Amino acid sequence: MTEKKIRLGIIGYGNLGKGAVLAIRQNPDLALTGIFTRRDPSTIDASSPVYAVSELERFRDAIDVCLLCGGSARDLDRQGPDAVRHFHTVDSFDTHARIPAYYETMDAAARASGHLALISVGWDPGLFSLIRLFEEAVLPVGDTVTFWGKGVSQGHSDAIRQIPGVAAAVQYTIPLDDAIDRVRQGDTLSSRERHRRDCFVVLEDGADAESITQRIVTMPHYFSDYDTTVTFVSREELAARHSGMPHGGRVMRRGQTTPGTHQSIDFSLKLDSNPEFTASILVAAARAVHRMATGGQTGAITLFDVPPGYLSARSAEDLRKSLL
């Protein structure tokens, strides 16, 4: 690799940010300039340089693309527009229902500053979205069904943690028994019929369990459409039994090219670490952003707009020879 490395900044050093540090190390064409945090940098133990997020702007000439590693339920609404005023960005905004509004906000901010913002990257939204698009484009007559889990949803866990009185929380998305087989046979089931959501919550001292349960199970977009159980546990139990972050899921389409001629496409993930995998996708996406921004593109885009080859470290010629 004789080209200069692409220099990345990580904003936010939670699970996703930590995964991004690891992912960058697996890609020899990428380099990490620094981690930027709202916390006191001196309190953070990382093998890479850590700075206060307030210092970010002075790294304008030292960072090619910023990875926004905040959660969409809280951070990205501000972090996204702030960062794209000075940098090209990749984020994992994952509140599906609010994506169109977030897109408009980021598109306006990115166009105004002449930057490129690739939003909603990860595996859902992200890889699963791409698969849904390919499946529908090549099999226009048919049904696509997505399963999530069993696994911890960062976005849903984060949403619970925003409720006043909640000290900590982990949410598992669990596909319901027999639903995958029923879909293979051609049934179409609602998301609620395919999954349930199990929440393990640590209360702050004096918080009211009943009202917090109601806040969770009625939360729109996140829980109100699902069978949701809430179990209150101690901080110790949460740490001991719910600290792993496995996940997985499946996108299936069963279509017909002529009546009775069935064609099935099945894409599935089995992940030991959801944040490390999600971060790996953000890092590959940063490579694409750098290339497209270098070509002059500005505004907000999604993975639907990215020529797949831009995600790979290989040249177009090598891709045709090796992977086509």
Next chain:
Amino acid sequence: MTEKKIRLGIIGYGNLGKGAVLAIRQNPDLALTGIFTRRDPSTIDASSPVYAVSELERFRDAIDVCLLCGGSARDLDRQGPDAVRHFHTVDSFDTHARIPAYYETMDAAARASGHLALISVGWDPGLFSLIRLFEEAVLPVGDTVTFWGKGVSQGHSDAIRQIPGVAAAVQYTIPLDDAIDRVRQGDTLSSRERHRRDCFVVLEDGADAESITQRIVTMPHYFSDYDTTVTFVSREELAARHSGMPHGGRVMRRGQTTPGTHQSIDFSLKLDSNPEFTASILVAAARAVHRMATGGQTGAITLFDVPPGYLSARSAEDLRKSLL
């Protein structure tokens, strides 16, 4: 849909061309101008207009994109460069080892005439290639393994049929027992260790079975690297027992984001009709070619160069809202 329909021409009316007619009917934004054949058009029974391929050039203003439905072992080396002199094209060139040379030929011809040529579209090369790229880009440390079958390979059947003395042939690619499970456990197996190839061949009168068997099993790229069996059958038996065209396959990657943290991606197809499914991909690809060519792009490209959203009939805004 208020936009004008995209007008397609089909060159070659074998299994793939017939599948393309069916696929176009499933897409309301696409229209079929005509089928072009080297045979006498009056001998072809199709519900759409059929013309001699020699008439193609006079349809320059009536066709937006030509679907090249010949086989790569025989037709596309000529059909591709000929067609792209006058039209934007999509083809399914599938001899993996010869793709770089075919790309160069098509790129030069397309640039010279100011057209766009999307080559090697289908499911392998095609959808499987895209999955291999995504898998490797997001999990750079790991191994990707492709399985094909059980199913009829059009390209391999076609290659056998080119041998003098062969009247008809069908080739099945068959994944070997237990190989999928071994790959799931982390083994890497060669293509030869994962599959065998079974050929059913009808001889022409007076043809020599032994020499034809040798021609098949030693054929480079197609058979020489595989355990291949050749069974000679009557024309009647081939028609009765080997006329279906099911297929399928699987692309798996098992990677690690940190040592011991495994992340697995699994993409699989189960197809009642290989040519109808392949044709459905070509038809979606033609939509992308029309959009990219309208934007001024020329030369040869592959699916690695196509922003995925261009494959879909939905608008970018609708895609973000509905599929992201």
